[in-house]
Amino acid sequence: MESDLTWRGVEIDGWTAIALLEWQREMGVDEPVLDAPLDRTDLPTPPKQAIAPAIARQEAAPPKAASPAEAAADAIAQAKALAQRVATLDQLAEAQAGFDGLDLKRGARNFVFADGNPAARVMIIGEAPGEEEDAKGLPFVGRAGQLLDRMLSAIGMGRDLPDATRAVYIANVLKWRPPGNRRPNADEIALSLPFLTRQVELAEPEIIVLMGNTPCAAALNREGILRLRGNWTEAFGRPALPMTHPAYLLRNPVAKREAWADLLSLADRLGL
Numbered sequence: 182m183e184s185d186l187t188w189r190g191v192e193i194d195g196w197t198a199i200a201l202l203e204w205q206r207e208m209g210v211d212e213p214v215l216d217a218p219l220d221r222t223d224l225p226t227p228p229k230q231a232i233a234p235a236i237a238r239q240e241a242a243p244p245k246a247a248s249p250a251e252a253a254a255d256a257i258a259q260a261k262a263l264a265q266r267v268a269t270l271d272q273l274a275e276a277q278a279g280f281d282g283l284d285l286k287r288g289a290r291n292f293v294f295a296d297g298n299p300a301a302r303v304m305i306i307g308e309a310p311g312e313e314e315d316a317k318g319l320p321f322v323g324r325a326g327q328l329l330d331r332m333l334s335a336i337g338m339g340r341d342l343p344d345a346t347r348a349v350y351i352a353n354v355l356k357w358r359p360p361g362n363r364r365p366n367a368d369e370i371a372l373s374l375p376f377l378t379r380q381v382e383l384a385e386p387e388i389i390v391l392m393g394n395t396p397c398a399a400a401l402n403r404e405g406i407l408r409l410r411g412n413w414t415e416a417f418g419r420p421a422l423p424m425t426h427p428a429y430l431l432r433n434p435v436a437k438r439e440a441w442a443d444l445l446s447l448a449d450r451l452g453l
């Protein structure tokens with residue numbers, strides 16, 4: 182196939198160009214951002230962000246770790262220290278947005294902290310932003326999010342409701358999109374957990390809904406959502422209901438019957 186592409190002086194034929202594109206897709210590069218490539222590892226270091234200057238000062242120049250395991254432990258300790266220092270959800274969002282311990286931050290377009298009513302009785306915890314959430318900076322706004330909204334509205338609840346009894350507060354374990362929507366790994370979950378724990382402490386929901394395996398892994402240290410779903414448990418010291426993720430329900434519509442039973446159980450617990 183004819184092509185007028187060259188790379189570093191080497192001509193690339195059309196089949197090779199398609200194969201390279203396919204390889205990029207498999208690696209998670211599924212959307213163009215700029216017309217030309219930008220090597221972000223070669224950019225000048227930006228000045229320290231103006232947000233949370235007190236926090237940034239205290240975190241400046243952590244001691245160099247001797248091994249990757251030590252570096253990971255240091256990063257988790259830093260995340261815990263940052264999260265514990267804040268007193269409001271806004272401060273937490275600012276502190277987490279400024280945290281540089283997760284590489285995902287560099288590949289994401291937006292930091293996706295939360296949506297809904299922070300005073301709600303129910304907090305829904307999902308996995309991580311997908312493509313549309315990354316583009317809009319809000320959790321659960323893609324197809325799965327639209328299904329979630331319909332499920333909530335079926336029991337008279339919703340993220341936009343001002344009445345805290347019927348409102349929900351929505352967040353994800355990870356606040357940056359993993360490339361290609363891959364599942365978050367254990368290190369990413371461990372680095373996000375101190376912030377999520379503080380988010381729950383500050384939002385003080387009465388009940389938590391864990392949507393899918395990743396929030397169950399983060400909050401319960403357990404997986405196997407098809408066994409866990411529908412069984413009330415405790416997460417972050419509060420009653421928690423694991424449910425199948427709406428993305429799973431989109432792929433497996435027959436599972437909607439059980440999800441409906443779980444929603445009714447939630448409504449019942451809330452006295453709705």
Ligand code: URA
Pocket residue numbers: 307308309310311314319320321322323325326353428
């Ligand atoms: N799936 C999630 O778990 N969270 C989102 O925000 C979107 C899809």
